[in-house]
Amino acid sequence: MKAPSTHPIKPATSIPALLKTAFVNALIALVLFSLMIGIRTEAGSSGQLTYWTRFGDLASIVAAVFGGSIVIELLRQWIGPTGAEKLVPPAVQSGISFIGRYLAPALLIFTLLVPVMFYNQRYILDLAILVLTYVMLGWGLNVVVGLAGLLDLGYVAFYAVGAYSYGLLATNFGWSFWICLPLAGILAAFWGVLLGFPVLRLRGDYLAIVTLAFGEIIRLVIINWQDLTGGPNGVSGIPRPSFFGIPLDNSDDGLAARLGIEYSPTHRIVFLFYLILALALLTNWATIRLRRLPIGRAWEALREDEVACRALGINTTTTKLTAFATGAMFGGFAGAFFATRQGFISPESFTFQESALVLAIVVLGGMGSQLGVALAALAMIGGFELFRSLESYRMLVFGMAMVLIMIWRPRGLIGHRAPTVYLTKAQAISSDLVKEGHG
């Protein structure tokens, strides 16, 4: 990827301009850091305010910003003007599509083999289950945000509905996981429709705010409806999943005893791993399938242009509701899985933080892209664990990585869109053309 030689070369910025930029940046840094770093406050022994100044540190920070901005400005000139090369050359494009074609199957095979490869590493298995849970949540939310273009900031509500549906049905009535799983999905979808009716008249920012509020309402109801949900104490003693009726424990009729192998707690972990993998793949299969059906095309058309949809006789309300309900249903499945895996649920697990994390996965992955969402979940959840050794700098490094990715790929890891139907050849559609939707 070499810039074309005919490209007009920007004249190098003069030294006074360079110094001026650096000076302005240093001034901003001085204002910003004067209170944060320049003055240190602490509560004294009797509760009084004690403070001392750290002007030395402040000066070094400001100097670093001054020097840094000169270096960055020089680097920028050396690399060349930004945004010069918007088009990806066909060779690179075909290379990416080649990798894209084999990346997904390779990832799937790797995922299938994870329990075999890391059988004795409980930590990795647990992390893999966590990643897969977020992959599934990401794929579920992708239907709402990525395909239909409806910004949903309260997705965790449906996750909570699913988790509590299973938790309460199983502890109160003793129903098995396999009966409760579809029920959890149906209940979550029902709540999706219930939320959808009043909310879907709203668009864009307004929709986002109301869904955010809905997520919080569900959490507050769970906290306060103590008779049913146990309030902040949560629901405990949720039954572990069984292998279609055969418990995975140390008892005589457990799976290990029946198969005549030695019992190990890892069996359950491996089972959970394959369970969430199957659920996630079900989500993926359904989404891919739905995209190629009229309903899925209508979702995407809705994201592209709602007015045109209405002019073509598409009922935008039911189309939005089905998107909401479908996404909510997958959230409910994931919630039921979460409940059975943890054995204990409480409102603390369903905070806005979770909604934001799942939404970040969808946006980072490239809205609408199944593979992108899976990669983003791996990067967000796995990457976060990767930086564990950095301790208190973990968030800083993670945040910086996110910012860099958003500069490098503003439309997500996989930004292009694959057409759902073609006559001669399916060619990827550049992300510049695909709309994000506006509610």
Added chain:
Amino acid sequence: MSGDKILNVDRLAMRFGGIVAVQDLSFAAERRKITALIGPNGAGKTTVFNCITGFYKPSGGAIRLTHDGGTTIALERLNDFRIAKQAKVARTFQNIRLFPGMTALENLMVAQHNALMRASGFTFLGLIGAPGYREAEKRAIDLATDWLKRVNLLDRADDAAGNFAYGDQRRLEIARAMCTEPALLCLDEPAAGLNARESAALSELLLSIRDELGTSILLIEHDMSVVMEISDHIVVMDHGVKIAEGTPREVRDDPKVIAAYLGADEEEAAAVMEGGS
């Protein structure tokens, strides 16, 4: 004026707050004919269109659509998407509204949404891959292919609509509207931004829609060469009221029309007088 009317607009009024956009407007569009709605800028043409296609709810008056079988539908009582779905009125937009991130073929498939939804058993049959749906999808692709051929875009079927040239986007939007298999096709300035050659191709396309498929067309247009060439009947509006109607020849010679255009814009007045002669 005699013959079979597909659309009857009776004393239509549209007010936005205190502003009267359309007042006491009555006209009719004949079946299997092209009716043009013309007038200087700000005459209220697009407002009339939005009332007919359900984007505005008229403040007063009646809009009746009569289908081939004789059933009459009150359009002012239907809202939103139902006008396209039940009354079979399709429209295009002054500022093209395609789905830019979807391919040309996908655009035409979305237009067949309602038929395909029924065929897919409202998604459930389609999800399990029922053969009936596959048949229906094949037919939908055939219809879309047929339209891509008609508008001369077949070789670009798999390209994103957002990448098309302006004239191609206009033609694709008409094809998309036609894929809903409408009884009445409403075109809002279909020739805007087209060059002379593209305008001529557009005229040909609209005439073939009228003659071969028997679809009634209602259009707003400023390009008088197109209007005068293809229209069977012209309604002229100015300041929200109808000032004249008749055949292209009658309208062209009407002093009120010339005055309206002269008062509005000299170029357009000249175009009215020269166009189609």
